[in-house]
Amino acid sequence: xxxxxxxxxxxxxxxxxxxxxxxxxxxxxxxxxxxxxxxxxxxxxxxxxxxxxxxxxxxxxxxxxxxxxxxxxxxxxxxxxxxxxxxxxxxxxxxxxxxxxxxxxxxxxxxxxxxxxxxxxxxxxxxxxxxxxxxxxxxxxxxxxxxxxxxxxxxxxxxxxxxxxxxxxxxxxxxxxxxxxxxxxxxxxxxxxxxxxxxxxxxxxxxxxxx
Amino acid sequence: xxxxxxxxxxxxxxxxxxxxxxxxxxxxxxxxxxxxxxxxxxxxxxxxxxxxxxxxxxxxxxxxxxxxxxxxxxxxxxxxxxxxxxxxxxxxxxxxxxxxxxxxxxxxxxxxxxxxxxxxxxxxxxxxxxxxxxxxxxxxxxxxxxxxxxxxxxxxxxxxxxxxxxxxxxxxxxxxxxxxxxxxxxxxxxxxxxxxxxxxxxxxxxxxxxx
DNA sequence: CTAACGTTTGTCCATCCGGTCAAAAAATCG
DNA sequence: CGATTTTTTGACCGGATGGACAAACGTTAG
Numbered sequence: 001x002x003x004x005x006x007x008x009x010x011x012x013x014x015x016x017x018x019x020x021x022x023x024x025x026x027x028x029x030x031x032x033x034x035x036x037x038x039x040x041x042x043x044x045x046x047x048x049x050x051x052x053x054x055x056x057x058x059x060x061x062x063x064x065x066x067x068x069x070x071x072x073x074x075x076x077x078x079x080x081x082x083x084x085x086x087x088x089x090x091x092x093x094x095x096x097x098x099x100x101x102x103x104x105x106x107x108x109x110x111x112x113x114x115x116x117x118x119x120x121x122x123x124x125x126x127x128x129x130x131x132x133x134x135x136x137x138x139x140x141x142x143x144x145x146x147x148x149x150x151x152x153x154x155x156x157x158x159x160x161x162x163x164x165x166x167x168x169x170x171x172x173x174x175x176x177x178x179x180x181x182x183x184x185x186x187x188x189x190x191x192x193x194x195x196x197x198x199x200x201x202x203x204x205x206x207x208x209x210x211x
Numbered sequence: 212x213x214x215x216x217x218x219x220x221x222x223x224x225x226x227x228x229x230x231x232x233x234x235x236x237x238x239x240x241x242x243x244x245x246x247x248x249x250x251x252x253x254x255x256x257x258x259x260x261x262x263x264x265x266x267x268x269x270x271x272x273x274x275x276x277x278x279x280x281x282x283x284x285x286x287x288x289x290x291x292x293x294x295x296x297x298x299x300x301x302x303x304x305x306x307x308x309x310x311x312x313x314x315x316x317x318x319x320x321x322x323x324x325x326x327x328x329x330x331x332x333x334x335x336x337x338x339x340x341x342x343x344x345x346x347x348x349x350x351x352x353x354x355x356x357x358x359x360x361x362x363x364x365x366x367x368x369x370x371x372x373x374x375x376x377x378x379x380x381x382x383x384x385x386x387x388x389x390x391x392x393x394x395x396x397x398x399x400x401x402x403x404x405x406x407x408x409x410x411x412x413x414x415x416x417x418x419x420x421x422x
Numbered sequence: 423c424t425a426a427c428g429t430t431t432g433t434c435c436a437t438c439c440g441g442t443c444a445a446a447a448a449a450t451c452g
Numbered sequence: 453c454g455a456t457t458t459t460t461t462g463a464c465c466g467g468a469t470g471g472a473c474a475a476a477c478g479t480t481a482g
């Protein structure tokens with residue numbers, strides 16, 4: 001798990017402070033991007049001095065890397081849970097809902113990821129081509145099997161997955177735009193419930209197998 | 212159109228050089244964001260010295276502003292063309308195709324916009340709340356009328372528009388990720404045709420009016 | 423208590439970056 | 453051509469920024 005040279009055991013204070021730093025850095029990186037974020041900002045947000053922060057992470061990039069590695073794991077969890085055994089439409093609906101919940105509950109993580117991809121993914125290209133690709137290949141095969149069995153409409157499983165990513169993450173990444181158009185969160189159950197209902201309908205009807 | 216103080220007529224060289232600068236700046240801003248882009252990079256990409264560039268645009272932000280204003284107009288054009296008179300499903304299919312074509316042909320513009328929104332849209336918030344909002348309100352009303360008339364399935368027109376934005380722009384903004392998953396553009400008609408077919412099917416089936 | 427180790431801070435530095443300025447070089451115009 | 457205006461450039465500046473360092477401070481175990 002740790003990457004230190006001589007495998008020093010991590011101190012209580014170290015784990016704690018590193019956690020605080022990562023939390024603060026998530027705030028800063030997700031709203032300003034890697035280049036736009038400054039160590040001073042992160043230190044300020046973490047309530048410590050810059051040299052002190054640099055004692056826990058030697059370089060700015062180390063913080064970013066730690067953040068992204070922690071992120072990718074949880075980020076792909078909803079897709080991992082897509083179960084070949086279950087009912088296809090129920091599984092996909094569940095996947096959409098879980099992704100939407102992540103966009104609602106972890107918007108900063110979504111933006112951090114979006115920022116990284118937008119700028120060409122210089123720091124995570126390798127992870128995309130290995131971990132991400134193999135997971136998507138696996139799940140696309142599952143979806144394709146469902147299609148072959150006539151349980152959902154035949155279409156391109158990869159683009160189906162892309163569209164689910166796009167539509168759900170949109171509510172985190174483009175939140176400002178959504179709010180500008182819809183105005184401040186209207187009463188009732190809230191914007192996310194509206195989005196969930198819309199997406200559910202779109203995908204369930206759009207993927208219903210044809211007579 | 213121009214914003215110069217004493218309305219000096221623009222020189223031939225000025226129009227030309229400003230064009231070159233904007234083109235170069237689009238490259239740089241779209242891949243690094245506003246903060247991440249440097250004037251030197253833009254000058255380098257435009258093959259001129261920094262002071263020379265600053266002779267045409269006094270501040271870095273001026274370049275960005277010019278770029279975004281030019282962008283927003285063409286960016287919303289596809290939505291403007293959504294015609295109340297036409298057949299609803301045909302109109303929406305056409306809208307999706309036009310948006311997808313823009314993502315294919317103008318990915319830098321898409322990323323420039325995405326970058327700006329991601330970072331909280333500090334420079335275009337006002338435009339979003341006026342121009343964008345009023346156009347979306349107008350077209351959402353058109354779509355709602357179609358729904359009321361039973362010509363397409365009843366659902367939330369705003370989230371429908373958002374989902375079209377999300378799915379189409381995804382192919383420009385997350386291009387790196389798409390390529391990492393699908394591998395280098397596979398033979399045949401290309402990735403965009405696959406995406407177009409998928410989205411067309413999803414939306415046409417998903418919005419087909421019920422019984 | 424004290425030695426060893428972990429933590430925190432003030433100071434400092436080199437580089438980058440946005441932007442200025444004056445002077446040289448083109449271009450334009452009469 | 454010569455005068456005036458536009459364009460281009462090299463040198464420079466002040467502030468921000470990533471990071472180094474050593475000294476001071478705290479903690480802990482023998």
